[in-house]
Amino acid sequence: MSRYEPSVIEPKWREAWDKAGVFAAKADPTRPKYYVLEMFPYPSGRIHMGHVRNYTMGDVVARTKAAQGHAVLHPMGWDAFGMPAENAAMERGVNPADWTYQNIADMRAQMKPLGLSIDWSREFATCDAEYYGKQQAMFIDMMAHGLVYRKAAVVNWDPVDMTVLANEQVIDGRGWRSGSPVERRELTQWFFKITDYSAELLAALDGLTDWPDKVRLMQANWIGKSRGIEMDFPMAAPVAGQTVLTCYSTRPDTLRAATFMAIAPEHPIARALAETDPAVAAFCEECRRGGTSEAAIETAEKLGLDTGLSVCHPIYPDQTLPIWIGNFVLMEYGTGAVFGCPGHDQRDLDFARKYHLPVVNAFHLPGETNSIGTEALVPAKDVTVSYDSHFTGLTLTTAHDAIEASIDWMEARGLGKGQVKYRLRDWGISRQRYWGCPIPVVHCAACGVVPERKENLPVRLPVDVTFDVPGNPLDRHPTWRHAACPHCGGDARRETDTMDTFVDSSWYYARFTAPHATEPTDAAEVDYWMNVDQYIGGVEHAILHLLYSRFFARAMHKTGHLPVKAIEPFNALFTQGMVTHEIYQTRDGAGRPVYHLPEDVTDGHLADGTAVEVIASAKMSKSKKNVVDPMNIIAAFGADTARWFVLSDSPPERDVEWTASGAEATFKHLSRVWALSVRIAEMPDGHIGTDDIALNRAAARATAEISQGINSFAFNKAIARLYDFTNTLGRANGSTAVMRASMRTLAQLMQPMTPHLAEEVWAAMGGAGLVTQAAWPVPDPALLVDDTVTLPIQINGKRRAEISVPTDMSAAEVEMLALANEDVIRFLAGQPVKKLIVVPGRIINVVA
RNA sequence: GCCCGCGUGGUGAAAUGGUAGACACUGGGGACUUAAAAUCCCUUGGCCGUAGGGCCGUGCCGGUUCGAGUCCGGCCGCGGGCACCA
Numbered sequence: 001m002s003r004y005e006p007s008v009i010e011p012k013w014r015e016a017w018d019k020a021g022v023f024a025a026k027a028d029p030t031r032p033k034y035y036v037l038e039m040f041p042y043p044s045g046r047i048h049m050g051h052v053r054n055y056t057m058g059d060v061v062a063r064t065k066a067a068q069g070h071a072v073l074h075p076m077g078w079d080a081f082g083m084p085a086e087n088a089a090m091e092r093g094v095n096p097a098d099w100t101y102q103n104i105a106d107m108r109a110q111m112k113p114l115g116l117s118i119d120w121s122r123e124f125a126t127c128d129a130e131y132y133g134k135q136q137a138m139f140i141d142m143m144a145h146g147l148v149y150r151k152a153a154v155v156n157w158d159p160v161d162m163t164v165l166a167n168e169q170v171i172d173g174r175g176w177r178s179g180s181p182v183e184r185r186e187l188t189q190w191f192f193k194i195t196d197y198s199a200e201l202l203a204a205l206d207g208l209t210d211w212p213d214k215v216r217l218m219q220a221n222w223i224g225k226s227r228g229i230e231m232d233f234p235m236a237a238p239v240a241g242q243t244v245l246t247c248y249s250t251r252p253d254t255l256r257a258a259t260f261m262a263i264a265p266e267h268p269i270a271r272a273l274a275e276t277d278p279a280v281a282a283f284c285e286e287c288r289r290g291g292t293s294e295a296a297i298e299t300a301e302k303l304g305l306d307t308g309l310s311v312c313h314p315i316y317p318d319q320t321l322p323i324w325i326g327n328f329v330l331m332e333y334g335t336g337a338v339f340g341c342p343g344h345d346q347r348d349l350d351f352a353r354k355y356h357l358p359v360v361n362a363f364h365l366p367g368e369t370n371s372i373g374t375e376a377l378v379p380a381k382d383v384t385v386s387y388d389s390h391f392t393g394l395t396l397t398t399a400h401d402a403i404e405a406s407i408d409w410m411e412a413r414g415l416g417k418g419q420v421k422y423r424l425r426d427w428g429i430s431r432q433r434y435w436g437c438p439i440p441v442v443h444c445a446a447c448g449v450v451p452e453r454k455e456n457l458p459v460r461l462p463v464d465v466t467f468d469v470p471g472n473p474l475d476r477h478p479t480w481r482h483a484a485c486p487h488c489g490g491d492a493r494r495e496t497d498t499m500d501t502f503v504d505s506s507w508y509y510a511r512f513t514a515p516h517a518t519e520p521t522d523a524a525e526v527d528y529w530m531n532v533d534q535y536i537g538g539v540e541h542a543i544l545h546l547l548y549s550r551f552f553a554r555a556m557h558k559t560g561h562l563p564v565k566a567i568e569p570f571n572a573l574f575t576q577g578m579v580t581h582e583i584y585q586t587r588d589g590a591g592r593p594v595y596h597l598p599e600d601v602t603d604g605h606l607a608d609g610t611a612v613e614v615i616a617s618a619k620m621s622k623s624k625k626n627v628v629d630p631m632n633i634i635a636a637f638g639a640d641t642a643r644w645f646v647l648s649d650s651p652p653e654r655d656v657e658w659t660a661s662g663a664e665a666t667f668k669h670l671s672r673v674w675a676l677s678v679r680i681a682e683m684p685d686g687h688i689g690t691d692d693i694a695l696n697r698a699a700a701r702a703t704a705e706i707s708q709g710i711n712s713f714a715f716n717k718a719i720a721r722l723y724d725f726t727n728t729l730g731r732a733n734g735s736t737a738v739m740r741a742s743m744r745t746l747a748q749l750m751q752p753m754t755p756h757l758a759e760e761v762w763a764a765m766g767g768a769g770l771v772t773q774a775a776w777p778v779p780d781p782a783l784l785v786d787d788t789v790t791l792p793i794q795i796n797g798k799r800r801a802e803i804s805v806p807t808d809m810s811a812a813e814v815e816m817l818a819l820a821n822e823d824v825i826r827f828l829a830g831q832p833v834k835k836l837i838v839v840p841g842r843i844i845n846v847v848a
Numbered sequence: 849g850c851c852c853g854c855g856u857g858g859u860g861a862a863a864u865g866g867u868a869g870a871c872a873c874u875g876g877g878g879a880c881u882u883a884a885a886a887u888c889c890c891u892u893g894g895c896c897g898u899a900g901g902g903c904c905g906u907g908c909c910g911g912u913u914c915g916a917g918u919c920c921g922g923c924c925g926c927g928g929g930c931a932c933c934a
Contacts, residue, residue: 218852222930501934721870724870
């Protein structure tokens with residue numbers, strides 16, 4: 001072989017690894033264990049660059065930890081339930097299971113050539129009955145432990161297709177297929193009581209010190225702990241038997257400036273009025289328009305309707321406040337009623353201006369008397385402001401203190417009760433869809449809602465389903481719904497809702513420790529392998545998936561499926577940036593966007609000459625078709641080039657925009673490494689060189705810096721140092737033995753990134769066994785110490801000179817040398833030195 | 849709308865508060881070659897200067913500091929999430 005040929009090298013070494021069984025995870029009490037996990041993929045059918053980036057990062061960690069002596073668990077599986085399979089069924093008439101398993105086979109075949117150190121014997125898909133049956137068993141256990149309940153909740157309803165829509169299927173307030181405006185409609189749904197753990201999920205974030213701060217902050221804000229007060233406003237006249245309107249506020253310090261009340265359209269008072277007042281009914285109907293997503297609700301135009309009712313102000317009884325129905329008030333949070341304070345809340349101010357409601361202030365900035373204008377006065381909570389004859393008796397104080405004082409003052413007079421509330425809502429898991437884990441319960445006319453017997457699990461999805469009409473195929477299946485009541489044995493109806501796919505991904509990490517166990521988990525295996533030491537995935541999962549997993553681990557502990565040590569299942573988390581790409585679109589006859597794959601676009605045009613609209617780079621997603629196929633890169637340059645390339649340039653936490661150029665440059669570099677190893681292998685045995693000491697120092701330094709880079713997820717910097725070391729080695733005139741030893745070190749350091757090439761180089765250098773199984777190199781500390789250091793000298797903060805001094809020179813001597821430096825003397829031009837700062841080993845700053 | 853990030857040469861980027869641009873890509877110049885490809889060498893933030901060298905420069909405005917890409921405050925732009933996309 002006279003040139004670098006990955007198509008020959010790579011299959012050869014993958015076969016060698018398989019033959020030696022090097023990636024099978026084996027519990028070994030004599031070694032520390034390490035569990036590295038990348039977020040498992042949805043089996044779309046093709047791997048994309050985001051997958052390559054994610055799994056290569058995990059592989060670098062797994063391979064490095066293995067070389068450092070750990071028993072490593074590095075598994076792979078498939079997050080296989082979800083809507084795309086049903087869409088494929090509708091569009092192409094395929095069976096969702098067949099489609100999904102074919103996609104898994106295709107993607108596995110694309111992943112294997114990457115040379116990932118995965119224990120494939122542990123692979124499973126969440127749509128395997130073997131897996132979801134265990135999930136059903138845990139659902140039943142959770143029911144028994146009071147973690148599951150049913151209640152009415154709103155969904156997006158397409159009134160034409162008569163079906164529930166996912167938020168993604170609501171586009172500009174309309175159903176994606178029917179194009180008809182969607183409505184919010186209530187259905188009885190299944191819920192997990194995640195709110196039982198609100199306080200704990202929040203408090204435990206402090207212990208997740210190896211998670212990114214931003215993720216912990218996002219989760220904390222999502223859980224949203226607030227301290228406020230629940231208080232009653234006396235109704236001027238009772239409605240529907242209610243004499244008071246109860247509302248919750250986190251800003252009772254602004255109570256004096258309340259000028260109206262706003263209640264949710266679903267509030268009991270609004271409902272009572274709607275029964276007799278057609279205008280109220282029409283308004284509440286109007287409020288039901290649009291989707292359920294918070295973004296849709298929060299950005300919708302604020303609408304209100306005056307009910308004509310009013311309440312008395314609890315502290316200033318001579319003041320009355322009108323009650324409005326507002327589409328921006330959420331029934332799910334607090335009591336579904338708020339007081340409006342336009343003086344100190346911008347949204348309330350906009351609402352007050354629109355409906356000509358009064359605006360007053362509860363406080364103003366010190367020295368000012370009136371702040372009513374087009375902007376609400378909302379100073380930071382720690383800014384001191386002047387309260388206007390405030391009820392608490394406090395005047396000049398901060399909002400933070402005034403809130404506390406208000407709560408105390410009102411509690412003392414029985415006007416309200418201080419309360420801690422969380423924004424977090426219970427987890428609605430019901431989906432009116434086919435391709436998900438069936439909820440294992442039966443509805444019996446005599447016994448009510450009854451869990452299925454565990455011996456009847458799994459409750460399997462029927463295979464003979466049709467997608468020719470919208471809606472849930474389970475509902476219209478001729479026989480599947482009919483079941484015997486597990487309790488009385490009588491005729492009963494099977495639940496046709498399936499579980500949210502987030503349930504599937506909330507415990508797969510535990511299943512990987514014993515994927516074939518007859519129970520959901522195996523106590524000994526879970527005890528050995530849990531927790532996940534390093535979890536790696538996209539930052540887009542920072543809240544939902546990770547929060548649900550943290551809850552589910554606690555639920556699994558409560559139901560006896562996980563030990564207490566595993567209630568925080570992920571010790572360390574790394575959130576990689578996304579791979580982004582430009583989006584190419586044209587418009588169909590109705591003006592709706594049609595997306596095009598990058599491979600179908602050349603210089604801004606389709607093959608038929610149509611010009612495409614180029615939209616700014618965004619997360620690669622199937623729906624926008626801005627995806628690139630890594631298989632093309634692997635076919636042209638080999639897996640090692642693809643692996644090196646996705647690690648090399650961008651820091652892993654940052655988004656990287658995929659561009660076609662660059663892979664070739666990586667291939668050239670790997671070719672140089674290969675050629676260098678051939679040259680060194682062919683050196684005569686007895687050659688004596690002059691650079692042995694420098695080479696040994698360079699190897700030690702490279703080993704230290706690359707180990708550190710990998711350990712801190714700075715893969716791009718580790719690769720920069722690999723370039724450095726390779727260049728040094730390529731130019732060096734070292735003795736044969738030292739050159740070969742240096743090249744072996746290079747092979748070891750490259751092994752996590754480019755394992756195939758590393759094996760080839762290792763073998764050429766006469767390394768023993770597989771480099772994949774060689775112990776990670778440890779540098780000699782003596783070779784890492786420098787004896788001189790170059791110190792820049794700044795004059796008034798600008799770099800003007802530099803001096804080279806022994807590393808151990810005292811600060812006093814450095815000062816003298818600096819002041820004697822001729823550039824320093826020239827720049828000072830006789831000015832006296834006011835101050836001299838010497839930072840040992842770093843810098844000297846002369847202040848004149 | 850709310851929460852969280854990010855912003856440095858032509859490009860990807862580096863820089864425990866301490867020499868801004870390491871390491872690469874691209875471009876330019878050269879060597880080798882009949883020629884090209886490949887390979888190797890030099891060069892590559894902007895402006896001024898023949899040169900020694902100087903000035904400017906990390907999205908914008910302000911602040912803290914001997915010293916700010918880095919810390920603080922306020923903007924602008926872009927991205928992620930917002931509970932039924934996964």
